[in-house]
Amino acid sequence: MMTIRRTAARLAAGVALALLAGLAASAQVSDYGSKQAGPVRDEAPSLIQRVAITQRLNTRLPLDLSFRDDTGKTVKLSDYFGNKPAILGLVYYKCKMLCPEEIDGLVGALTMVKFAPGKDFNVIFVSIDPDETPADAAKSKAYYVKRYGRPETAAGWHFLTGQQPQIDTLAKAVGYGYTRVPGPDGRMTEFAHASAVQLVTPGGILAQYYLGVEYSSRDLQLGLVEASQGKIGTPVDAILTYCYRYNPLLNRHDLLIARIVQAGCLLTMLILGTYMVVNFRRDIRNSRQMTRKAALG
Numbered sequence: 001m002m003t004i005r006r007t008a009a010r011l012a013a014g015v016a017l018a019l020l021a022g023l024a025a026s027a028q029v030s031d032y033g034s035k036q037a038g039p040v041r042d043e044a045p046s047l048i049q050r051v052a053i054t055q056r057l058n059t060r061l062p063l064d065l066s067f068r069d070d071t072g073k074t075v076k077l078s079d080y081f082g083n084k085p086a087i088l089g090l091v092y093y094k095c096k097m098l099c100p101e102e103i104d105g106l107v108g109a110l111t112m113v114k115f116a117p118g119k120d121f122n123v124i125f126v127s128i129d130p131d132e133t134p135a136d137a138a139k140s141k142a143y144y145v146k147r148y149g150r151p152e153t154a155a156g157w158h159f160l161t162g163q164q165p166q167i168d169t170l171a172k173a174v175g176y177g178y179t180r181v182p183g184p185d186g187r188m189t190e191f192a193h194a195s196a197v198q199l200v201t202p203g204g205i206l207a208q209y210y211l212g213v214e215y216s217s218r219d220l221q222l223g224l225v226e227a228s229q230g231k232i233g234t235p236v237d238a239i240l241t242y243c244y245r246y247n248p249l250l251n252r253h254d255l256l257i258a259r260i261v262q263a264g265c266l267l268t269m270l271i272l273g274t275y276m277v278v279n280f281r282r283d284i285r286n287s288r289q290m291t292r293k294a295a296l297g
Contacts (some may be wrong), residue, residue: 050177050179051177051178051179051192051193051194052177052194053175053176053177053194053196053209053211054175054177055175055209055235055236056173056174056175056206057206057207057208057209057232057233057234057235058205058206058207058232059173059175059205059206060173060203060204060205060206061077061088061170061173061174061200061204061205061206062077062169062170062173063076063077063078063081063204064076064077064078065077065162065166065169065170066162066166067126067160067161067162067166068134068137068160068161068162069134069137069158069159069160070134070137070138070140070141070158070159070160071134071138072134075158075160077124077170077204078204080122080124080158081122081200081202081203081204082202082203083202084120084121084122084202084228085121085122085199085200085201085202085207085224085227085228086121086122086123086124086199086200087106087121087122087123087124087197087198087199087200087220087224088124088125088126088174088197088198088199088200089102089103089106089123089124089125089126089196089197089198090125090126090127090128090170090171090174090176090178090193091103091125091126091127091128092127092128092129092132092191093127093129093132093136093137093139093140093159094129094132094136095190095191098193098195098213099195101195101213102195102197102213103125103140103144104147104213105212105213105214105215106123106197106215107144107147107148109214109215109216109217109220110123110148110217110220111148111149111217112217113217113220113221113224114221115221115224116150116153116156117148117153117156117157118153118154118155118156118157119153119156120224120228121156121224121228122156122158123156123157123158124158124160125137125140125158125159125160126160126161126162126167126170127159127160127161127162127167128167128171128176128178128191128193129161129191130161130162130163130164130167132161133161134161136161137159137160137161138159140159141154141157141158141159144157145157174198174206176193176194176196177193177194178191178192178193178194179191179192179193180192194211195211195212195213196209196210196211196212197209197210197215198210199220199223199224199227199233200227201227201228201230201231201232202227202228202230203230205230205232206232207223207226207227207230207231207232207233208223208226208227208232208233208236209233209235209236210223210236211236
């Protein structure tokens with residue numbers, strides 16, 4: 001019984017130590033924030049509150065907008081509509097965070113869809129960065145077509161670039177909010193934005209939104225069938241995934257650092273708690289064995 005009590009005391013002490021470690025680390029995060037530029041905050045700064053996806057179902061896209069494709073040729077959105085539906089995504093090709101995850105998620109889902117790009121539907125990506133070039137678009141197209149694994153569908157993948165007025169007009173029509181933010185070097189080279197792709201009917205009307213970076217192949221396949229028939233879907237839950245790394249108001253990566261430290265605290269508490277519970281159970285088992293031996297002896 002004394003062994004069990006001592007073990008229980010050690011368990012309580014270990015849990016208390018873990019909690020203290022968590023509190024200390026959290027205090028360090030808060031102290032870091034106060035020393036740098038105010039407390040660390042989970043809410044997005046006011047600049048990022050402009051970033052949102054407004055689902056504008058049954059809205060016709062401005063198909064007369066001109067862009068350049070990955071070969072540098074001037075094209076219009078209308079070139080990709082008329083006979084088949086399309087999947088539309090607004091991204092930027094030099095993004096190092098969310099955009100690759102978004103395109104990867106779409107490509108992965110499309111590998112399990114029985115329809116083929118170019119034959120049954122088009123995939124259209126438009127860069128929100130007017131500084132990107134057809135060369136940037138061509139590099140991204142080559143990478144993702146290769147990842148898709150069916151090079152014969154390359155004609156159905158369209159990676160476009162354009163000028164700011166055309167980009168803004170398309171983004172407004174889609175309901176896609178984004179804004180420039182400074183990168184780690186202080187230059188306005190990054191964008192804060194949410195992640196979504198849209199299904200568009202052959203007539204250029206927004207039919208369905210898919211939010212996030214992981215997409216259901218079943219939903220995409222059904223959505224393509226319905227969009228090809230001109231059917232308009234219903235709004236989906238607005239659970240957005242944001243691309244935002246650098247805090248232009250605080251000039252530091254405060255939220256990222258805070259999350260790393262907090263994750264380390266949780267991991268430490270989990271390891272300590274598991275260790276103490278395992279030892280507690282082992283001591284109880286040993287104590288019971290000793291009691292049985294004493295009774296038999």
